[in-house]
Amino acid sequence: MLLSTRTSARGFATTCRALAGSTGPVDSRAVVFAEHGDPTRVLKSHRYRLAKLDKGQVRLRFELGAINPADINVIQGVYPSKPQVREDIGAEPLSIMGNEGVATVEGFEEDGTVEGRLKIGDRVVMGAPQLGTWQSHANLPHASLIPLPSDAELSLRQAATLAINPPTAWRMLSDFIPLNPEHSDAATKGKKKQWVIQNGANSAVGQAVIQLAREWGVGTINLVRDRPSVNELKSYLHSLGADHVLTYDEFLSRENNTRAKVKEWIGRDGEMRLALNCVGGKETAEMAKLMSMDGKLVTYGGMAKTALALPPSLFIFRKLTSTGFWLSNWTQTHPQERQTMMRSLAELVAQGKLKEPETEVVELAGSDAEVAEKMSGVMKRIEEGRGKKILLHWRDE
Incomplete structure (x- = not known):
């Protein structure tokens, strides 16, 4: 198995596996909640088996998942856009958090279209809301992803903060x-x-x-x-x-x-x-x-x-x-214009004309209890308005 390492402009390293044709089940970890409430209390860490890909689906390895102020409102249950309630990943219905982030394509199941849009190793950002970026791996439909232009050399931090603000x-x-x-x-x-x-x-x-x-x-x-x-x-x-x-x-x-x-x-x-x-x-x-x-x-x-x-x-x-x-609301009615805009934004970032906000990477690893405790501390800092924009990274174990 080929192993490649990429490093962002700020020195954060990520390891992604070149898994051409990897479409089978894989273990994943995610930050989830079972019910809305206090973000410092209701978030949990969850391990689950990600199913084999269906046609048109893409296997992603999330490199960084961004935390935005609106995510706090999502967890509280007062935001109009909500993540899907999943009944296929555990004994109880769970929602996987995360609306923004960057992921690497590790595999896909051909459907006549996806193979023309994406290739193994491509970096993508989310083209639809509430897809669950606070997880290590995901199976998502290719139509919900926006591939980053290969000629725009963006760091992981830049890519992870590109899709919303x-x-x-x-x-x-x-x-x-x-x-x-x-x-x-x-x-x-x-x-x-x-x-x-x-x-x-x-x-x-x-x-x-x-x-x-x-x-x-x-x-x-x-x-x-x-x-x-x-x-x-x-x-x-x-x-x-x-x-x-x-x-x-x-x-x-x-x-x-x-x-x-x-x-x-x-x-x-x-x-x-x-x-x-x-x-x-x-x-x-x-x-x-x-x-x-x-x-x-x-x-x-x-x-x-x-x-x-x-x-x-x-x-x-x-x-x-x-x-x-x-x-x-805008993205629902302007899908093609969004693609054009994202390319223009990526070019501005690559040219140094648009800087990402100051960020801090928080690595998630260890037991579910340890991850939940760390997320509680992160949520408390955000609610108090302390620190930089937080980016989550699941460390390989």
Whole structure:
């Protein structure tokens, strides 16, 4: 059996087996839950026998499974998209967690199509929601996978964080106000410089927004929560291409006279018709007040868990539109466009124009009790907002 080792740009090594034609049963491990609840309590580690492949299915070895904030809501049972309840992997019905990650193709069962799309050793990301990326192996239909372009040399960490946050940023910068040159029409070219204001700017989506906006010549005003290391955070966001970074307190301060500063930053030759909101609350209402005529306020999250109240005058006199965005809805109706977008994003990452968020790899190994304890600690850190974006890797035993 041939054994090959690949190493990511940050030094994380993974071992993948070249198993051409391997379609039989295999042992797998997964992070699962039997019932919704507290993420620090309900997650379990589960071992099971993965069945022989059916026609059109692909055998995957997951290299990294990403943990996103929405995964917490999935475990709690308050997210609209939920993983399948599996009755074929254990004595009780279980759901395998994980919505984002990167996997290596280890085998497939030919059906006349899959063999033309994939080959052994290809790296793939998930093209459908809630496929269960927090497991070591999986049998998935080839139509639910997006092969990464072989000419884009991505590290495992880059690939594992490519499928959700960068596409969300891309679509929000493309679909509401024509900011993306690839999607602009002739009527918008040569007009005023466009600006975007966003909260949650240090989130993975926010960082992608900053970098794509820089690439497309769009200015950004970015709001973040205050913290002891806020100056370091501001410097980091500026290094990604942010034009201006303010804490929420600075943004809301009357003494700071933010409205006058924003007008000065944008100038007469610019306009700000797009605001991106993942927080809610008073800060978002103040963002909307700074927007130009015919502005679009796009909400894709509500981390503050407070209602969003907007003055009627913004709708009546400024023709504001307030709408929402969820990537899962968009992908259901744009499968081919998603493939094209993912290739463009992969090229930007490979060129160093789009950096992945800072990540930490957590290796899972040992007994089921040990893995469950480790996952409990990981969930607690995430709920407290501590640390980097977590990527899970099942260590070979």
